[in-house]
Amino acid sequence: MIDHALELPMPPPYDMITMFPGFSVPPRLSTLEPDSPYDMRVAFYTGATTAISMEAHKTSAIIQDAHVFDVDPRSGFMPPEEPLSRLPSAWEPWEEVLDAAVAAKIQLGDKVGLSEKEKRSSESWRARVRQLPVLSTSELGPSHIVLRRAHIVLTYIMHFYVQSLPPHGQVVIPRSISLPVLRVSALLDIPPLLTFSDTVLYNWTHRRPSEAKIPTINNLRTKTMFSGLIDEEEFYLCSARIELRGVEALELMRVTMDEIFIGDQTAVRRISKHLQTMATVVQELKVLLMDVRRECRPDPYYNEVRPWFRGEDSDMEHRKWVFEGLDEDPSLKKPTEISGPSAGQSSMIHVLDVFLGVDHQSSSPPGERSFMSRMQSYMPKRHRLFLDHLASNPRPLRAFVMSSADQALHEAYNLAVVALKEFRDAHMIIATLYILGPARRAAKLAQDSARKREPLRGTGGTDLVTFLKDTRNRTTETIIP
Numbered sequence: 001m002i003d004h005a006l007e008l009p010m011p012p013p014y015d016m017i018t019m020f021p022g023f024s025v026p027p028r029l030s031t032l033e034p035d036s037p038y039d040m041r042v043a044f045y046t047g048a049t050t051a052i053s054m055e056a057h058k059t060s061a062i063i064q065d066a067h068v069f070d071v072d073p074r075s076g077f078m079p080p081e082e083p084l085s086r087l088p089s090a091w092e093p094w095e096e097v098l099d100a101a102v103a104a105k106i107q108l109g110d111k112v113g114l115s116e117k118e119k120r121s122s123e124s125w126r127a128r129v130r131q132l133p134v135l136s137t138s139e140l141g142p143s144h145i146v147l148r149r150a151h152i153v154l155t156y157i158m159h160f161y162v163q164s165l166p167p168h169g170q171v172v173i174p175r176s177i178s179l180p181v182l183r184v185s186a187l188l189d190i191p192p193l194l195t196f197s198d199t200v201l202y203n204w205t206h207r208r209p210s211e212a213k214i215p216t217i218n219n220l221r222t223k224t225m226f227s228g229l230i231d232e233e234e235f236y237l238c239s240a241r242i243e244l245r246g247v248e249a250l251e252l253m254r255v256t257m258d259e260i261f262i263g264d265q266t267a268v269r270r271i272s273k274h275l276q277t278m279a280t281v282v283q284e285l286k287v288l289l290m291d292v293r294r295e296c297r298p299d300p301y302y303n304e305v306r307p308w309f310r311g312e313d314s315d316m317e318h319r320k321w322v323f324e325g326l327d328e329d330p331s332l333k334k335p336t337e338i339s340g341p342s343a344g345q346s347s348m349i350h351v352l353d354v355f356l357g358v359d360h361q362s363s364s365p366p367g368e369r370s371f372m373s374r375m376q377s378y379m380p381k382r383h384r385l386f387l388d389h390l391a392s393n394p395r396p397l398r399a400f401v402m403s404s405a406d407q408a409l410h411e412a413y414n415l416a417v418v419a420l421k422e423f424r425d426a427h428m429i430i431a432t433l434y435i436l437g438p439a440r441r442a443a444k445l446a447q448d449s450a451r452k453r454e455p456l457r458g459t460g461g462t463d464l465v466t467f468l469k470d471t472r473n474r475t476t477e478t479i480i481p
């Protein structure tokens with residue numbers, strides 16, 4: 001059921017691209033991107049002027065290919081304009097059933113002390129979901145704007161459905177939801193579960209009316225939530241603020257790569273300066289991360305927000321999720337990526353790793369994808385391509401620094417890597433505060449409940465303590481001695 005018209009071209013190899021300065025904004029862009037509401041696309045690392053001699057048709061093909069990353073010079077991986085807030089009327093039944101879940105305050109199926117009334121209320125909501133017709137998805141595309149809203153609505157409904165079920169029964173996602181969610185996910189080429197892009201990137205509006213369409217750190221509000229708690233909103237917005245503050249790092253990467261291309265002494269001096277600034281930006285990302293403590297309380301987050309995110313691989317009873325109707329449509333594949341949303345899917349942090357040369361793959365068993373690489377398959381396809389593109393850079397920063405004898409350059413590079421390592425130190429503090437602490441307290445309170453036996457896993461399904469230490473250690477190992 002994949003619409004091949006939506007298949008994106010692979011980014012061009014680096015040796016075909018100039019690295020002249022400037023985010024490129026080709027005038028023909030609106031015709032290149034029929035689904036784009038945006039008037040700007042980033043041709044990251046490509047020359048606006050494409051100043052190498054090439055036949056005209058080749059040049060335009062490169063520009064065309066290079067403009068598919070959906071990275072905006074003002075808002076980075078977040079869209080520069082407010083995402084669609086409601087689907088067109090043909091799909092209103094989905095929006096209504098989602099509104100109904102929120103209005104009925106549907107509770108988690110394994111909530112300690114769940115009342116009979118709450119059980120009845122969620123069962124009657126689930127019955128309503130089962131009665132929905134299987135709405136066609138063929139008219140949702142080709143616009144990714146509409147498809148993204150469809151993914152948000154369907155996956156929130158699906159997680160409401162699955163996580164409100166009694167904790168010991170089967171998990172069967174009714175075909176009214178499973179078929180459209182599988183189809184929409186195939187069109188977007190992302191897994192049929194809630195992802196970071198659903199909860200953060202495409203799930204915001206302006207807090208106060210704003211002339212500027214661009215999202216800003218202090219003027220965001222979350223649109224769709226499970227609990228409606230401020231703790232949930234702040235959890236999402238913390239990540240959104242990191243995405244936005246990180247935009248400066250993207251710009252610094254671009255100018256650094258331009259300088260690497262030139263590679264003379266002046267370039268080395270400038271790169272050192274850019275890396276020092278980048279270290280400051282990453283330090284600010286750490287501050288924004290720690291600021292999550294202002295309005296997101298650990299216990300409500302752990303007990304009332306986080307359980308909604310669980311994917312199949314975080315199921316405490318190891319139940320398999322059955323996507324009803326999967327066999328009816330031969331074009332659909334059984335989902336293999338089944339983790340819930342994790343900020344491990346934030347392209348911003350991945351981009352810092354790739355740019356600085358932090359290698360998460362090397363410690364994985366041969367032939368096995370690292371968690372970080374797996375998380376890339378949950379990112380919007382164009383962001384994924386952007387990371388691939390960056391990773392295939394033939395002039396990587398770390399190798400450039402290592403090949404240089406310039407002391408100041410080495411120090412500046414290490415400063416940026418240390419800032420990222422300190423971000424991960426802070427992240428471990430946050431994970432302890434928001435998961436390990438509340439888990440211990442919840443286990444004490446719920447002597448016999450299923451929660452007591454919950455393994456300490458991230459929503460991405462990792463053994464979180466070992467995993468977070470590993471990513472931190474790999475960052476430390478990147479420092480050049």
Ligand code: HEM
Binds near residue numbers: 289343349434
């Ligand atoms: C209350 C806030 C947070 C908690 C409790 C938390 C918890 C976790 C956990 C448990 C993992 C392990 C992977 C998994 O299985 O999901 C993880 C991974 C990760 N998280 Fe967070 N996280 C929080 C906020 C953030 C924010 C705001 C960011 C940045 C956008 C972030 C970035 C990452 C990254 C990049 C990973 C992959 C591992 C790494 O790079 O070190 N997290 N997080």
